[in-house]
Amino acid sequence: MMLAINPSDKKTFQRHISEGDLVIVYERHDSMKAIKVQDGSELQNRFGVFKHSDWIGKPFGSKVFNQKGKFVYLLAPTPELWTLVLSHRTQILYIADISFVISFLEIVPGCVVLESGTGSGSLTTSLARAVAPTGHVYTFDFHEPRAASAREDFEKIGMSQLITVNVRDIQGEGFPEKFEGTIDSVFLDLPQPWLAIPSAGKMLKQDGVICSFSPCIEQVQRSCEALRSSNFTDIRTFEILLRTYEVRGGKEGLGTIEEGDFVGSLPRKRPYSNGHSSNVVRETASCVVARPCSESRGHTGYLTFARFCLTI
């Protein structure tokens, strides 16, 4: 459903919302929910009641109203939106780290990727998107209930043919021997990744890439030592963050705060983005200003990458 493996799933002008589809209900930039469309069901939120039956037949991306005249948008699910709406069973990776990992691990369609731990499946979804349709993601978590929840989620978003979830303690047992020499990329998000690194080395093809995500620098140091001793080269460690900006525009520009409207990614008292208070389409502002948002993430984790090299 999230991936256009079947041509009929492709989100186009022609593709309309049907029974059983997963939609992302966009209430505000910071408030979204994933809902399965079922004729007869209703969504109840801060704006009131919305009937699913009103949604069926409309194109994705539509603005739908309820009886009170309030509205929400119905979006097609993507891994990025999914990351924002999924239930957090563990700390998750966000788009900045996810996108960098996928590119740096050189994942393209057809790749076979190993991941441990699965956690909430935030990264797994993006990995699956990148390897589709002929590749596969084997993900391992040592926590049985979490693995089960992840499996359910992947089923829900239509990705289960690309992802296999297994319960296994990778730090203790390493990766399964059957994968030796067949893997293109490995991703580790473990408390003690150095325990898993030698096994990861056995799994990787020549020139395959590994990535280890660790919040603490001590973990990074130990991981790098382990990488050096296990035939890895090109060892590089990064951190990546996204700085967001808020934009304000108004006829008088700065100075008259009452006239000005805030357009930004952080919650504000007056949600300009939905304009529930006014249906008038404003003119384009003659003075628009932007500045960085004052709240942002300071740290998520260090990303350490390395290449496996057989020729040592």
Place this chain on the structure above:
Amino acid sequence: MTDMVEKIVDSRVTWEGCSVILDINNGDRIVFARLNPSSTLKIGKKVCSLSPLIGCPFGSLFQLECGVNGPYLSRVSRSLTGASKSEDQNDCKTKDNRALVDSNTAQTLSGDDIDVMRREGATGEQIIEALIANSSTFQTKTAFSQEKYILRKQKKYAPTVLLRRPFTRSICEAYFKKLPARIGFLRMDTISLLLSMANVSISLDVLVVDMVGGILTGAAAERLGGTGYVCNTHLGTKQYPMDIVGIFNFDKAISSRIVRSSLSDLHLAKKSSEAHISNENLHSMKLLGNDGHSLESSNGPISIVKESLVQEENSSHQCSSTTLSSESEQSTSMDLDTCFKKCSNSVDENKDPSSLKVSKSLKPGRQASEEEIKLWKENGFTSLIVAAPELDPWNAIQELLPLLSYSAPFAIYHHYLQPLAICMHNLQVKQMAIGLQISEPWLREYQVLPSRTHPQMQMNSFGGYILSGTRVFNSESEQGST
């Protein structure tokens, strides 16, 4: 399709005619080359053949040796040039550099002595060992200092060539390090964000405005893996150069999915699009047909073609204030070659311009066919990426957004905040898109070594700005697709 896709993934070993990236002396110099039996590489004053590299796995390391028949590249184990794995931590405490005086008298071997050794066939490693043995200060240095010394000597006497696979990552890093203006200063993390935010994945039709040399087109095509389409569009009549696409080792499946079309063609009804397409072909062939070599078929002595600056100036839209630094770099050791111009292919097909729109050319960058354009008009593109630092984002997006299907994500890369802020504001006001966000990626690399872990001293502080969002269907302001 399975075969095609498997080939890309299994291509971890070089083959004759493949495109490679050569990393000389650990990043000092980066060369794009093709491995033909007659290809050569010049390091310093020595010219050596690249044929030993054919059939080797990517990631292999070679060292320049002086043999009886001249300089040659021999494959070596990677541990030779790496730092010693077990650092003696005690050394750090007892040794320091208080007694080291840089008077240039520490080395007793002279330049002539070294030349004699070379003529007698000494390997680079032997020369370095001799230098160490004849240095009066080497033993007094700390372990770290000794490592640095050895690395310096290696670069001079035993230069290494690392064979790298061309991928979005390696190509982007090479350009970003040496000639960033060519790719519009697109940093690796920025490209990854653009691809993710625009949800580039299989079977989708991605519309790109690529004024960054083709790297964005290539990156998107890589993710599509031979499915869907990457339509490289241009505003106006001049196509934007897409040479970098040739550096990726794309096979037929992927190359055939990279197409071009002018924005006006995409908007027009199908009847008048025919005339436009033939005009485009003539124009594009004039622009690109002069300088290229057909590398697949030529067996000429030198297959590393220098970048054609003249051609670039004609068709590039580089910001004038940023090309200065790159040009000065070009005169030194950097030689990023763009020897894979697609003009080589258009020269072959020069005979009949109208045939291009019918025949499914397998080279990347063929003109989009009528059927394809019609399909996109009916279905809409499934995502949009704009990397056009020279264009105003609001003006561009107004023409591009109507081509996107509803709920399709888009991402716009720009160097300047203000134009993006205005664009975002306008999209908001006109209710054309939701989930709008302006982000600036921040990337910092670390050096992680025992007792020496810290962020790297050098850092790039600008990866550009990205405006991302999702197109929405607003029945109040639109009547279906415009």
